[in-house]
Amino acid sequence: MSDDMKNRRGLDFLLGFVCSLAIAILCIFLTFSASSPAPLVIGGAVLLTSAIVSFVTHRPMIGAGVLSMLLISPLLLIGSCFALFSFSQ
Amino acid sequence: MMELTHQAPDGWGFCPDGFPAYPLFMLLAIAAGAGLFMIEIRKRDQPSGPLFPIALAALIGGVIGAKLPILLLNLRHGVSWETLLAGRTIVGGLVGGTLAVLFIKKRLGIQGRYGNRLAAPIALGMAIGRIGCLLSGCCFGKPTNLPWGIDFGDGIARHPTQLYEMLFCFGALTILLLRRKTAAPGSLLTGYFMAYFVFRFLEEFLRTHPIQAGLTTFQWICIAGMLTLLAKNKLMQSKEKTDE
Numbered sequence: 001m002s003d004d005m006k007n008r009r010g011l012d013f014l015l016g017f018v019c020s021l022a023i024a025i026l027c028i029f030l031t032f033s034a035s036s037p038a039p040l041v042i043g044g045a046v047l048l049t050s051a052i053v054s055f056v057t058h059r060p061m062i063g064a065g066v067l068s069m070l071l072i073s074p075l076l077l078i079g080s081c082f083a084l085f086s087f088s089q
Numbered sequence: 090m091m092e093l094t095h096q097a098p099d100g101w102g103f104c105p106d107g108f109p110a111y112p113l114f115m116l117l118a119i120a121a122g123a124g125l126f127m128i129e130i131r132k133r134d135q136p137s138g139p140l141f142p143i144a145l146a147a148l149i150g151g152v153i154g155a156k157l158p159i160l161l162l163n164l165r166h167g168v169s170w171e172t173l174l175a176g177r178t179i180v181g182g183l184v185g186g187t188l189a190v191l192f193i194k195k196r197l198g199i200q201g202r203y204g205n206r207l208a209a210p211i212a213l214g215m216a217i218g219r220i221g222c223l224l225s226g227c228c229f230g231k232p233t234n235l236p237w238g239i240d241f242g243d244g245i246a247r248h249p250t251q252l253y254e255m256l257f258c259f260g261a262l263t264i265l266l267l268r269r270k271t272a273a274p275g276s277l278l279t280g281y282f283m284a285y286f287v288f289r290f291l292e293e294f295l296r297t298h299p300i301q302a303g304l305t306t307f308q309w310i311c312i313a314g315m316l317t318l319l320a321k322n323k324l325m326q327s328k329e330k331t332d333e
Contacts, residue, residue: 010140014127017144021120028113061141072148073116 016065122214146193154185204278216258220302223251
């Protein structure tokens with residue numbers, strides 16, 4: 001890992017985390033507005049794809065931020081996530 | 090009967106039925122806080138490498154700390170899926186996150202201090218989170234006759250403790266943003282946490298949590314948090330003296 005990459009690891013992680021969280025919020029809002037699980041599914045796919053792309057393009061910390069959001073946010077909001085899931089069924 | 094912290098009385102109709110105000114605002118709070126922190130860090134011309142383990146530790150420690158007190162609180166009723174899934178507390182999240190960051194900094198030998206940059210984002214996140222609490226009708230206070238009491242749907246006017254806390258957090262945010270350039274390293278975060286623990290300790294007298302050994306569980310956590318901060322400060326002071 002180059003020095004430049006090492007130096008921007010923290011910012012890349014935050015960038016991935018914040019941007020993916022913004023997408024997740026939008027998807028949850030759209031899911032409830034449209035009463036359809038499609039935005040959640042599409043949003044999830046977009047986030048996973050962006051994580052893969054970040055690893056391929058040698059910015060792995062962006063992907064780590066995206067994956068952290070995908071793992072940690074549902075853990076924190078796990079009860080609400082079950083409600084979301086049951087709603088979207 | 091379980092004592093869940095996020096339980097609205099029946100009939101609270103501020104949001105459309107089924108609208109997920111609480112999770113949306115909770116996520117918005119995390120996003121706003123992390124976003125502001127990112128902006129703060131970008132302004133500094135320093136490598137952000139050590140931030141990665143710190144941010145990850147804060148997130149994991151915060152999540153564990155937010156869930157653990159709810160589990161302990163409900164242990165005497167037996168652990169059910171409802172308990173495991175539903176509750177979380179910001180006080181526990183703060184304590185858990187702080188302990189995790191202290192641990193990872195010690196373990197990896199990270200010297201940089203990010204406290205002054207972290208304080209305002211945390212205050213912003215907490216303020217936004219409380220808007221979600223108000224909209225979803227949870228975290229309310231005891232019944233009151235005061236003119237600003239809110240009926241959360243059960244016909245009883247209660248202390249809008251979510252609003253009290255939101256005002257506290259926005260007030261703290263203003264002070265933190267004004268003082269971030271002049272304050273001693275790390276002092277803003279310690280000061281904000283200390284102020285919040287004192288505020289929350291007092292606010293708990295207006296909340297409806299069950300009393301255990303004279304105080305609510307959250308008041309005990311606040312005391313533990315304050316003692317931890319005092320011990321950390323003492324340790325830092327003695328370390329600075331030794332270095333001199």
